[in-house]
Amino acid sequence: MAKRPASSSGHGDMPIDSGGATDGLEDASLFDERLFFAHQPAKTALRDRPAKSPSTPANAEVHYHGHRERLRNRYRDSGDAALADYEILELLLFRLIPRRDTKPIAKALLARFGTLGGVFGAPANLLQEISGVGEAVALDLKLVASVAQRMLKSEITGKPVLSSWKALIDYCHSAMAHETREQFRLLFLDKRNALIADEVQGLGTVDHTPVYPREVVRRALELSATAVILVHNHPSGDPTPSRADIEMTKTIIDTARPLGITVHDHIIIGKNGHVSFRALRLV
Template structure:
C-alpha cells in the first residue's frame, strides 16, 4: 500500500482561468501587469507569467504604454521571443486603429480631442522621433494618415517639398503635422518651428492650408498654432 501524499500542484494551477474570469467581470480593475500576463499566455501554454510580466514592466519604467510602443528590437533585447512579441504588437495596432476610427466620425477641427487621443496612442510613447502628416479634404475630413519619417531619439529629417508633393498627389486641401518628443518635453525646438514655417509657406503657395503642428510626448502635447508660432 502506497501512503505517499499526492504531489502538490503548482501554485499557478487554475490561476489563468481565475484571472480571465476577473478580467471579463471588470476589465478596468485588472492592473497593467496582469493585462500583460494574459497577453503572454498565448505564447506560453504553461507556467506562471506573473513574474515575467512584472519584470518586463520594470524594464520599461513600469509604463504599460511605453512597453506597448517599444519596437521589436527593444522587446527582443528585453528577452522576449517573436511569439511573445506578437500579442504586444497586436494590442498596439488594435488600440491605434480604434482611436483612428474616431477621427472619421466628423471633421477633425471639430473633433480635436479625438485627434489628440489618436496621436498619443500612435506615437506618444515611441522611443524615437516620428513625423506624421494628416491630409484633409475641403471639409477637413481625414483623407489620409501617413507616417512620413522616422528618426533618432531627438531628431527626424523632414523635407517640406515632399510633404507638399504628397498633399498634391492626394488632392488634399489642408494638413496637420504631428511629431513626438521621446524625452516627454513637448516644447518645440527652433528646428521644429523653422520646419513648420517652411511647410506652411510651401503649402500656402499651392492653396493648401496648414492647420497646426502638434508635438506629443508621454501624455503631453503642444500646439504650435495655439502658441502663436505659426
C-alpha cells in the first residue's frame, strides 16, 4: 500500500504511530524544537511570539511571551544577581528554543544535573535525555561551556601559573570536574613557569587512567618545558588521592628530576573541590 505524502504541518518532534510507517517523515530523534519551527510560516513580526492555533483568539497572548520580556528586563536592569540559576538558564534557552515555554526545561536540566556547571559539563547525549532538548540545543549548550573554558584558559596562558593559582584551579575545574571518565592532563611550563601547553595525555574509565611516566617526560622534552603540573579528575566527586595516585606521582618525579624537569604539583579535581599534592606535602 502506497504511503500518503508527508504533511508539512505535522509535529516533527513527536513520534507517529502508524504501524511502523512514518508517513515520509524522518526519525523523530533527528528533530528538535528549532528544526520544527524553522519550517513553519511566520505568523507575527514579534521575535518570540509563537503562531497561534485556529482556536486561539486573535488578540490572545501565549502565557510565556510576557514572561520572557519581564525576565529580559530584570536581567537588563539588575544583572545576573537578580536571577536564580534556573532563570539564567531559561534566559539562554529563549535563544536556543524560540517558541516554547523553556522554564520547565531549565528546571528539568538543573534537577537532573544539579548545578549550572553540571548542566554545561554534562555530555551531549545525556542532555538530550531531557524532554525538549534535541541534538542542536545540546550542542549549543556545549558550545557555551567551551566558550567559558576558553575564557578561563586565557587567564593563565602565557602567565606565571604559580602566581595565578586560583585562575588555574578555576580552569581545571571547568574543564574536568564534570567529566564522566578520568582524564590525565599535563600543564607544561617554561622557565618562567608560564603555561606553554595544556594537553590531555590519557582518557580512562570511571576510576582509572593509564599513565606512562616516560611519555610525560618525553613530551616535556619535546616542548622544551622545564616544569610540569599533573592534573586528573575523579568522576566520583571525591578528590582524595588513592595509593596508586601517590605512587604514580612519585614515579614521574623520579623520572623527570635527572633531566632537569620539575613536577610542581599534582592536582586532583572533584565536582565539589580539589586536592593539591603540594599542599598535602606529597610533592
